[in-house]
Structure formats: structure tokens, C-alpha cells
Amino acid sequence: MAARIVELLRPALDTDAVDTPIYVDATLGAGGHSELILREFPRVRVIGIDRDDSALEIASARLASYGDRISLHRARFDELSTVLSDAGADRIDAALFDLGVSSMQLDRADRGFAYSVDAPLDMRMDNREGLTAADVLNTYSHGDLARVLHDYGDERFAGKIASAVLREREREPFTTSGRLVELLYATIPAATRRTGGHPAKRTFQALRIEVNHELDALRHALPAALAALRVGGRIAMMSYQSLEDKIVKREFALRTTSTSPAGLPIELPGTAPRFRLITRGAERPDEHELEINPRSAPVRVRTIERVAEEVVS
Numbered sequence: 001m002a003a004r005i006v007e008l009l010r011p012a013l014d015t016d017a018v019d020t021p022i023y024v025d026a027t028l029g030a031g032g033h034s035e036l037i038l039r040e041f042p043r044v045r046v047i048g049i050d051r052d053d054s055a056l057e058i059a060s061a062r063l064a065s066y067g068d069r070i071s072l073h074r075a076r077f078d079e080l081s082t083v084l085s086d087a088g089a090d091r092i093d094a095a096l097f098d099l100g101v102s103s104m105q106l107d108r109a110d111r112g113f114a115y116s117v118d119a120p121l122d123m124r125m126d127n128r129e130g131l132t133a134a135d136v137l138n139t140y141s142h143g144d145l146a147r148v149l150h151d152y153g154d155e156r157f158a159g160k161i162a163s164a165v166l167r168e169r170e171r172e173p174f175t176t177s178g179r180l181v182e183l184l185y186a187t188i189p190a191a192t193r194r195t196g197g198h199p200a201k202r203t204f205q206a207l208r209i210e211v212n213h214e215l216d217a218l219r220h221a222l223p224a225a226l227a228a229l230r231v232g233g234r235i236a237m238m239s240y241q242s243l244e245d246k247i248v249k250r251e252f253a254l255r256t257t258s259t260s261p262a263g264l265p266i267e268l269p270g271t272a273p274r275f276r277l278i279t280r281g282a283e284r285p286d287e288h289e290l291e292i293n294p295r296s297a298p299v300r301v302r303t304i305e306r307v308a309e310e311v312v313s
């Protein structure tokens with residue numbers, strides 16, 4: 001989808017409206033999208049954000065040749081306003097949120113994101129703070145654990161899994177993913193396994209979202225990014241699971257709808273939407289994309305453009 005993202009953001013970055021357009025890569029990762037943008041738009045300056053220091057290390061080596069066209073920040077993307085003021089930017093021209101976990105994080109066994117290898121149950125994107133996945137399993141009440149598994153993993157057997165976890169941790173606290181995967185195999189009925197994918201998939205997703213407060217970060221970051229966008233600027237969102245996509249869809253719908261009371265024959269002054277949708281619904285990867293990058297299968301892309309300033313009352 002990288003080429004598609006470039007096209008969606010092109011009108012905001014290849015513009016005469018500003019001398020040095022600013023692109024925020026809110027999820028820098030290995031810097032792949034940023035590199036494409038830097039190459040494609042020679043006047044653009046990139047502000048890159050990631051909460052994971054190993055991502056920043058890799059991206060800064062990859063983008064080093066772009067010198068002062070890049071400024072990279074270790075932060076959560078909901079700290080966008082602080083990052084922008086540190087970088088001396090008061091407005092932005094485009095932003096990309098390529099949400100979730102990176103291939104690099106999944107492939108590093110010691111981070112504990114993958115259920116296919118036995119590794120410490122960490123799952124923190126930022127290893128400086130907060131509970132690990134093992135802490136969640138070892139300390140949450142039955143109710144809280146079941147809620148996390150149900151709400152963030154859409155797990156039908158959330159209550160049953162929570163009971164099994166509480167029983168097992170009495171014997172010995174959880175430390176590695178292998179033991180959790182074993183427990184899930186033993187707890188989720190075999191008949192469901194044939195249709196529901198790998199039995200650990202939903203639990204691992206739920207733990208990751210909880211450990212990293214992924215949905216709250218997104219809920220707070222979106223309004224800050226939209227507020228910083230100049231007229232004509234665009235934001236592209238890539239979501240990999242329906243909870244993220246729902247948050248994006250709702251926020252974009254709200255921003256692109258008039259606030260005039262329904263049923264009035266005319267739109268009241270100051271109530272016209274300040275944004276318009278660029279993508280109709282969510283765009284999905286085509287067959288060619290799926291062939292070259294099977295991990296892109298679940299992605300949904302939505303893009304919005306600012307068309308007017310906020311009304312200051």
C-alpha cells in the first residue's frame with residue numbers, strides 16, 4: 001500500500017501553499033514510508049515518531065543521508081502536540097498513522113509479540129514503562145482479564161480462558177508465551193479451532209492492545225493531528241483490526257458532517273464540516289499487494305483532508 005499512500009498524500013505535499021511541507025510519520029517503524037516520502041517530495045521535511053527505541057535506531061540509520069530534512073522523536077503519538085512544538089512546527093501538511101505492531105517487532109522473538117515462538121511475555125512497544133503482558137496475566141482480576149480478552153480480542157471463550165489463567169498462575173506465575181499458548185490450546189474447544197484461526201491469535205492481540213493502551217493513544221492522537229493540519233492538508237490512516245478502524249471511521253464521520261441540526265432547509269453559518277473524506281469507505285489491498293506482502297491482508301486505509309479552518313468564537 002506504500003505507493004497508494006504516497007498518491008493519497010501527494011496533493012498535500014506537492015503543493016505551492018508552503019515552501020517546506022511538513023509530513024508527520026506518527027508510526028515511523030523501520031522508516032519505509034518516510035523514506036518513500038523523502039525521495040518522492042524533495043522539499044518535504046519529516047517529523048518521525050515512534051515509542052520503540054529499536055525502531056528509531058533502525059529508521060535513523062536508514063534515513064541518515066537526509067540530514068536536517070528529518071527529525072525523529074521517541075514518543076507516543078498522542079504526545080504529538082509536544083513533539084510538534086519541540087520540532088518547531090505549528091502546522092502540518094500531512095500525516096500517516098500505520099497502526100499496530102511492525103514486522104520487525106513481530107520477528108524479534110525476545111519482544112514476546114508472536115505466539116509462534118516461546119519467548120518472555122513482554123509485548124511493550126516502549127520498554128521503559130508500564131505493565132508487561134506477563135504482569136497483566138499474573139495480576140488482573142478474573143473480571144478485568146475476561147473484559148480485556150473479550151473487548152480487545154473478541155474472544156468468545158474470554159471467561160473460560162480467564163479462569164484457566166487464574167488457576168494456572170496460582171501454581172506458578174506466567175513468564176513465557178509458550179505456556180500461555182499451551183493453556184489456550186487446552187482451553188479453547190478443538191471444534192472452534194478449525195474455524196477460528198490459531199487459538200492464541202485473539203488473546204495475543206488483546207494483551208498487546210492492553211499493554212500498550214493502543215486504543216486510548218489513537219483516540220487522543222487523532223484530534224491533535226486533525227487540529228494541527230493546515231487547509232489542504234491530509235491524514236492517512238492504516239488500521240489492521242476493526243477496533244482501530246472503528247475509532248478512525250467514527251472520528252472521520254464526525255469531522256466530515258455538518259453540525260447544523262438535522263431537517264433544516266439550509267446549513268447554519270459556521271456549521272459546515274471542516275474536513276472531507278478522500279477515500280470512499282475503507283480501501284483494502286488488491287491482489288498484487290497481497291501477493292507481495294501477505295501481512296497487509298487486514299489493512300483498511302482511510303484518508304481525510306482539511307477544507308476549512310476551525311471557527312474561533
Ligand SMILES: C[S@@+](CC[C@H](N)C(=O)[O-])C[C@H]1O[C@@H](n2cnc3c(N)ncnc32)[C@H](O)[C@@H]1O
Nearest residue numbers: 027029030031032033050051052076077098102
Ligand atoms: C506498522 S509499524 C510502522 C511501519 C512503518 N510505516 C514503516 O514503513 O516501516 C507501527 C510502528 O508504530 C509504533 N507505534 C505503535 N503505536 C504507537 C504509539 N501509540 N506511539 C508511537 N509509536 C507507536 C510501533 O512501535 C511500530 O514501530
